[in-house]
Amino acid sequence: MFDFDIVTGKAVREILLNSRSTVLDIVERAYVAHERGDSVNPDSYFLRFPDKPDSRIIALPAFLGDDVQLAGIKWIASFPKNTASGLPRASAVLVLNDYETGYPVACLEAAGISAARTAASAAVAARTLRPGGYPGTTIAVVGGGVIARTICDYLHAAGCAPDSYVVHDIDEASGRALADHIRITQGRPASFTADRDTALAADTVVFATTALEPYVTTPFRADQVVLNISLRDLAPEVVLAADNILDDVEHCLKAGTSPHLAEQLSGSRSFVTGTLAGVLNGGVTLTPGRPVIFSPFGLGVLDLAVGAHVLTQARADGTALAVPDFFGETSRW
Structure with missing residues (x-):
């Protein structure tokens, strides 16, 4: 007792x-x-x-x-x-x-x-939102800190096995350290790029930064999956041009997150496709021909x-x- x-x-x-x-x-x-x-x-x-x-x-x-x-x-x-x-x-x-x-x-x-549950949520989303798997694709990680490292570990545990990784960070030492970690722990190619646009062109893009406001303004391609873990990297126009899967709608649409800014810009929540649990239980389907952005506020x-x-x-x-x-x-x- x-x-x-x-x-x-x-x-x-x-x-x-x-x-x-x-x-x-x-x-x-x-x-x-x-x-x-x-x-x-x-x-x-x-x-x-x-x-x-x-x-x-x-x-x-x-x-x-x-x-x-x-x-x-x-x-x-x-x-x-x-x-x-x-x-x-x-x-x-x-x-x-x-x-x-x-x-x-x-x-x-x-x-x-906290790092493990965040990384696991990203990995569950990754394997759910790209049901065709990861062979023949590249995963880019924007941000080279502890959360980014843990996400890569959990992507590997979830069976998300791309042909290669590319890492971008404004701190080159951190980015190269993460690329080294991926090569050592997963045995697959991983490289650092100082060019953010190169990272943003990958098939799957993971954001794990400490950004306080949006800096990504170009919409993603139709075949891209975006794990918006740090929540504030994407301009609202980018969010509105994609299918949006959240962990919890009420929680995510606050505190200046990218989805919150999208709600303020559009004046509605119609851009929200549904929740990750909804996709898991079959109640939510994705729109063909649109990129998919997963934004977890963290529950x-x-x-x-x-x-x-x-x-x-x-x-x-x-x-x-x-x-x-x-x-x-x-x-x-």
Whole structure:
């Protein structure tokens, strides 16, 4: 009843490293459960700072039913200037609460969980939105950070196997490091390009940047799949010229995302084709002859689903650290 565990980043990393295929299935199930209403996923709450406009700390509360039956909250900081000092941009914790009593049951280091659920959502979308597979195609990755690296790992785990990768980043060292990582871990060609247009011409384009406003203004070709993970790279006109698949319509059309700007420009939501879960369950079909853009705002239910898996594994393998007497009172009187 009053057990409380800590799961460290090292333990989280090892568990996730050995369960990518499982995480892909977990994320897909969570999307489907959310679509049918077996979840509560309120708006995310943004803490911003007047003297640090590029930085924020976000709270993502959620409840997921299905086979998880946990509530919780992720508290994640994004401070892009950390990278200039060699530090990761993001840091996070995830608190999980028992649904029966409301008591917290664990606190997990969650930067790795957040990266994994984000990458898994991109990979689930990639294999769903290009059902013909990836032989004969090129995947471009715009952005060379931790999220981009993790997305590439999960694309590989999902069986998305292109003939080659091309990486673009304004920081050449980061871009080349990601290309090296792909060659080493996947054994397939990967090159760096300083020319953004070369990357944008690839069959599948993955955006994993820290962009605050749109800079891509040319519409994509009919056969392209775009994973708009960083959400703010695309001008609204680009969004309006494509089929648009979101993770959750209400969540994605806010906070100045590219789909939000498209809604403001067009005055309606008619450009939204549907949700990824809708495509997965057959309720949403894509329009032939149009590019497809997947824009996931990032749902707290995914953090819960992946966090629940990590906690279960950590308890099973003995890497969860029990905190005795965490609660000061364990009876009403």
